[in-house]
Amino acid sequence: MSRNPATSGAPAYDIDAIRADFPILSRTMHDKPLAFLDSAASAQKPRQVIDAVRDVYEREYANVHRGLYQISEAVTARYEGTRETIRQFINAAHTHEIIFTRNGTESINLVAYGFGRHFLDEGDEVIITELEHHANIVPWQMLRDEKGIVLKVAPVSDDGELIMSAFEELLGPKTKLVAVAHMSNVLGTVLPVEEITRKAHAVGAKVLLDGCQSVTHIPVDVQALGCDFYVFSGHKLYGPSGIGVLYGREEVLNAMPPFMGGGDMISSVTFEKTTWAKLPHKFEAGTPAIAQAIGLGAAIDYVNGIGLDAIATHEADLLNYATQKLASIDGLRIIGTAPNKASVVSFMLDFAHPHDVATIIDRAGVAVRAGHHCAQPLMDRMDVPATVRASIGLYNDRSDIDALVAALGDVQELFG
Amino acid sequence: MSDELRELYQEVILEHGKNPRNFHASDAATKEARGNNPLCGDQLVVYLTLDDGGNVADASFLGKGCAISMASASMMTEILKGRSPNEAKSLFDTFHEMCTGEGEGIDLPEDVEKLRVLSGVREFPTRVKCATLPWHTMVAALNDEEEISTE
Ligand SMILES: Cc1ncc(COP(=O)(O)O)c(C=O)c1O
Numbered sequence: 001m002s003r004n005p006a007t008s009g010a011p012a013y014d015i016d017a018i019r020a021d022f023p024i025l026s027r028t029m030h031d032k033p034l035a036f037l038d039s040a041a042s043a044q045k046p047r048q049v050i051d052a053v054r055d056v057y058e059r060e061y062a063n064v065h066r067g068l069y070q071i072s073e074a075v076t077a078r079y080e081g082t083r084e085t086i087r088q089f090i091n092a093a094h095t096h097e098i099i100f101t102r103n104g105t106e107s108i109n110l111v112a113y114g115f116g117r118h119f120l121d122e123g124d125e126v127i128i129t130e131l132e133h134h135a136n137i138v139p140w141q142m143l144r145d146e147k148g149i150v151l152k153v154a155p156v157s158d159d160g161e162l163i164m165s166a167f168e169e170l171l172g173p174k175t176k177l178v179a180v181a182h183m184s185n186v187l188g189t190v191l192p193v194e195e196i197t198r199k200a201h202a203v204g205a206k207v208l209l210d211g212c213q214s215v216t217h218i219p220v221d222v223q224a225l226g227c228d229f230y231v232f233s234g235h236k237l238y239g240p241s242g243i244g245v246l247y248g249r250e251e252v253l254n255a256m257p258p259f260m261g262g263g264d265m266i267s268s269v270t271f272e273k274t275t276w277a278k279l280p281h282k283f284e285a286g287t288p289a290i291a292q293a294i295g296l297g298a299a300i301d302y303v304n305g306i307g308l309d310a311i312a313t314h315e316a317d318l319l320n321y322a323t324q325k326l327a328s329i330d331g332l333r334i335i336g337t338a339p340n341k342a343s344v345v346s347f348m349l350d351f352a353h354p355h356d357v358a359t360i361i362d363r364a365g366v367a368v369r370a371g372h373h374c375a376q377p378l379m380d381r382m383d384v385p386a387t388v389r390a391s392i393g394l395y396n397d398r399s400d401i402d403a404l405v406a407a408l409g410d411v412q413e414l415f416g
Numbered sequence: 417m418s419d420e421l422r423e424l425y426q427e428v429i430l431e432h433g434k435n436p437r438n439f440h441a442s443d444a445a446t447k448e449a450r451g452n453n454p455l456c457g458d459q460l461v462v463y464l465t466l467d468d469g470g471n472v473a474d475a476s477f478l479g480k481g482c483a484i485s486m487a488s489a490s491m492m493t494e495i496l497k498g499r500s501p502n503e504a505k506s507l508f509d510t511f512h513e514m515c516t517g518e519g520e521g522i523d524l525p526e527d528v529e530k531l532r533v534l535s536g537v538r539e540f541p542t543r544v545k546c547a548t549l550p551w552h553t554m555v556a557a558l559n560d561e562e563e564i565s566t567e
Contacts, residue, residue, distance in 0.1 A: 410421070
């Protein structure tokens with residue numbers, strides 16, 4: 001991961017070659033070149049991923065872990081090989097600490113079910129923050145309603161930064177789990193997750209980091225972070241939808257009961273007694289998303305080929321450019337101005353509602369998201385009904401930002 | 417800019433969006449309902465006051481939303497006054513048909529002809545709900561439902 005031109009002297013970020021890898025970027029939307037600025041919702045796929053998925057279906061498809069024939073063995077090896085690719089990507093200690101799920105949401109629910117229901121009792125406390133995605137709020141509310149746990153919410157500042165002192169005040173002997181986003185999908189804020197983890201561990205709490213947004217922008221080392229769980233979705237990482245990841249520390253995963261029962265997750269079954277399979281299969285009941293997992297492996301290979309450091313540098317430059325261009329528009333207010341943020345810029349126009357903005361700029365070929373971004377409590381905290389969100393992926397360049405800014409001119413023309 | 421956009425965001429809509437009519441709560445209301453569009457977070461409350469004869473004597477609303485939903489709510493409250501609940505509901509059906517495009521070239525009664533400015537949403541499937549949310553909410557109020565959601 002040292003293709004950062006600033007440090008290694010490797011070739012500069014070849015944005016044209018990268019864009020050429022993404023077939024969809026050459027299409028138009030409403031007869032305009034597509035300016036895709038919605039990667040935080042779901043990212044586009046490079047040809048390498050599309051080819052990997054097609055290759056599985058065309059040459060090597062069978063069920064995994066079952067067949068005693070060549071194709072099944074080959075596809076099983078590729079599927080399990082992806083687990084190793086992911087282990088390296090987030091530097092987990094063991095391959096069996098990587099659990100495949102459908103998406104980040106399912107990963108969090110798995111923890112709420114397997115860890116929360118099993119180890120938390122009435123009065124135990126779970127801490128989240130004000131900037132969480134609904135996926136990291138609702139499972140804990142369901143647990144609260146079922147088990148009587150207490151859900152505490154650490155506040156963020158007007159800039160969208162976690163207020164560390166307030167977070168620390170919430171920590172106590174009853175804190176059993178701290179579940180926070182590594183990076184906000186609305187504000188772009190990157191949270192100090194290493195410090196959060198250290199402080200949570202100091203009171204004996206476990207830590208879940210929601211990495212759905214961060215894994216595409218920030219190199220992650222789960223051992224250095226020290227977290228107990230790390231979750232993300234494949235589809236935001238340039239991989240297929242339908243595949244997600246739960247990393248859990250071996251010791252914690254071993255203590256947890258299975259999530260779902262069925263095939264693949266057992267060691268032996270009689271009507272009297274069933275014994276669970278070992279990790280990771282204990283948590284993977286039924287036929288998995290085989291081609292999707294392999295596609296995710298190809299996506300990670302693709303990202304590694306460019307280098308996350310180089311990607312982060314490219315995106316930071318673009319975020320800077322976007323922030324400056326947007327900030328110079330009269331009546332535009334950026335929501336989320338934390339010093340440490342990545343690849344997402346949310347904003348409001350004082351003369352037009354976010355939905356009207358999205359509709360108008362769609363006609364100029366610009367794809368953004370407008371709404372509450374599955375973070376309604378954060379919208380309330382920032383006192384906005386909705387925002388327009390432009391998010392940057394590894395394939396975006398200044399032309400995308402310029403298209404956005406020009407399209408906002410159309411909004412001004414109609415509403416201004 | 418495309419013609420469809422200009423068609424959608426006509427002056428009248430922008431003007432109603434900026435200065436919505438009957439934009440207030442009502443203590444005297446005999447019926448009220450809350451409307452939510454969970455997809456985009458639009459919310460509004462519609463207040464109706466029925467007179468002794470059961471007709472709408474007053475209509476107002478409060479809420480936050482895009483220009484389309486604000487304009488639609490604003491024009492709706494203007495149009496409802498003096499109508500019976502049945503008339504109001506059948507107007508909703510006509511309006512809905514117009515917005516979804518099933519009623520291409522639909523005849524609107526002369527006194528509600530001005531609603532036609534909202535027919536531009538037909539070209540914007542994701543925005544039809546914005547135009548119809550106030551109307552769904554109004555019908556919910558008449559049916560004594562407290563809350564409705566569109567999706
Ligand atoms: C921070 C965060 N957490 C969780 C999720 C849920 O991801 P998925 O819908 O892939 O399960 C998202 C996706 O929007 C997200 O941005």
